[in-house]
Amino acid sequence: MLTNAPKGTKDLLPADAYKWQYVEKAFADICERYGFKEIRTPVFEHTELFQRGVGDTTDIVQKEMYTWEQAKRSLTLRPEGTSPVVRAFVEHKLYAEVQPSKMYYNIPCFRYEKPQSGRLRAFHQFGIEIFGTDNQMADAEVIALGHDFIREMGIKDVELRINSIGCPKCRETYREILRDFLAPKYDALCGTCKDRYERNPMRILDCKAPEDQELVKGAPVMLDYICEECQVAFDDLKENLDAYGIEYTVDPGIVRGLDYYTKTAFEFISRNIGAQGTVCGGGRYDHLSEELGGPPIPGVGFGLGIERLLLTMEANGVRIPEPQGADAFIVVMGAEAKKVGLRLMRTLRQEGLKVEMDDMARNVKNQFKYADRTKAIKAIVIGEQELENNQVAIRDMESGEQVLVGMEDILSILKEK
RNA sequence: GUGGGUGUAGUCAAGUGGUUAAGACAACGGGUUGUGGCUCCGUCAUUCGUGGGUUCGAAUCCCAUCAUCCACCCCA
Numbered sequence: 001m002l003t004n005a006p007k008g009t010k011d012l013l014p015a016d017a018y019k020w021q022y023v024e025k026a027f028a029d030i031c032e033r034y035g036f037k038e039i040r041t042p043v044f045e046h047t048e049l050f051q052r053g054v055g056d057t058t059d060i061v062q063k064e065m066y067t068w069e070q071a072k073r074s075l076t077l078r079p080e081g082t083s084p085v086v087r088a089f090v091e092h093k094l095y096a097e098v099q100p101s102k103m104y105y106n107i108p109c110f111r112y113e114k115p116q117s118g119r120l121r122a123f124h125q126f127g128i129e130i131f132g133t134d135n136q137m138a139d140a141e142v143i144a145l146g147h148d149f150i151r152e153m154g155i156k157d158v159e160l161r162i163n164s165i166g167c168p169k170c171r172e173t174y175r176e177i178l179r180d181f182l183a184p185k186y187d188a189l190c191g192t193c194k195d196r197y198e199r200n201p202m203r204i205l206d207c208k209a210p211e212d213q214e215l216v217k218g219a220p221v222m223l224d225y226i227c228e229e230c231q232v233a234f235d236d237l238k239e240n241l242d243a244y245g246i247e248y249t250v251d252p253g254i255v256r257g258l259d260y261y262t263k264t265a266f267e268f269i270s271r272n273i274g275a276q277g278t279v280c281g282g283g284r285y286d287h288l289s290e291e292l293g294g295p296p297i298p299g300v301g302f303g304l305g306i307e308r309l310l311l312t313m314e315a316n317g318v319r320i321p322e323p324q325g326a327d328a329f330i331v332v333m334g335a336e337a338k339k340v341g342l343r344l345m346r347t348l349r350q351e352g353l354k355v356e357m358d359d360m361a362r363n364v365k366n367q368f369k370y371a372d373r374t375k376a377i378k379a380i381v382i383g384e385q386e387l388e389n390n391q392v393a394i395r396d397m398e399s400g401e402q403v404l405v406g407m408e409d410i411l412s413i414l415k416e417k
Numbered sequence: 418g419u420g421g422g423u424g425u426a427g428u429c430a431a432g433u434g435g436u437u438a439a440g441a442c443a444a445c446g447g448g449u450u451g452u453g454g455c456u457c458c459g460u461c462a463u464u465c466g467u468g469g470g471u472u473c474g475a476a477u478c479c480c481a482u483c484a485u486c487c488a489c490c491c492c493a
Contacts, residue, residue: 063491113491116489258492276492366445371453383451
């Protein structure tokens, strides 16, 4: 028990950390190129933020939050990234600055779910948000950034699906139309879909049970019932994506599970990482700020699962460059050589080189063995003979060539390559 | 919350009731304290996730429990 991480959590071990560093750097990089700036918010928030923001009826709020009481306040580990960013935006009145605001983040999130492939209780997301404009330029830019990032990570099998889930007005109208259509078939629906009928009938369209897929044929489609304004916006979005040259398919089955979404909804889906194939998902949320008691601030953004991203990269055979070994490994023989070695190592490290020495008092053979296993590029050998002449031997670990050089020339030789 | 699979060393594993639990890789040490990658030798599970039961005898059969993986639901 003591030596077991809690269910649904994963340690990132030294052998894999470079992969995360790689995608984290690449993500920060592309965000900066697209004009986004980083924002960091706390890991926990007032529980009410998510109840209001994500929505009281959602699965996330009803059964998946890590919530506790402290000093008479109810606090919750963030289950998603958008509401906290909106909260910070309103709290610090960032709407008073130049608009739009374009922000990105790299955060851990927490949901109490049953773990499976691509789903953890403590997981990590990249996210971006654009606040302050309801123009579909913003939606297209968000999608373009997600698309280009996924491509830059070497992923080829991910497909973009877009949809419009309308605004609160047209969505309610549509739900009624859909319920009317399904009412006569209600008894034949599967158990989960009977629940969905009241709570979120749009999900029934996406049910995997073959009987239900049959029942749902010919059902009215949301897209046919969105209002004029939403239709214009959706056409606008498609036009912008076409202009970017980004391919997509319109999928009326894309239904986001958080209440705050309006109009644009999209997902980037992989078929090769198991059932949880959504690598990146997002959309527009024009009423979230107001819902939280702030001024009306339109917004659009996405969340991108880092664990799922890495799974997809692996499935695509992407090779992330492995970190190199030390520029130089200092092999020492004898007490005096050790002292000289330590001093040399410190100097070289201060010069910005990656230098290591044996910490286990190994013999020469095993020092070399260690240098070899850790992929050191050069070995610097210091023994009695070298010390007498104020020299060291520098050995190229790949070719095995070894040359004697004076102490004062070490730095320039190492920096040559 | 529901359903299914799996648990033998750091990793991959053989072993399906009979006394000392194969093997490979890794790790560590050594082959006369001055040289790695190859090679040779050595070390590395009183114990088979844990607890109970059946039996003369259990890693092997039964029960429980825990962990893990996968799927549903839902989402990143």
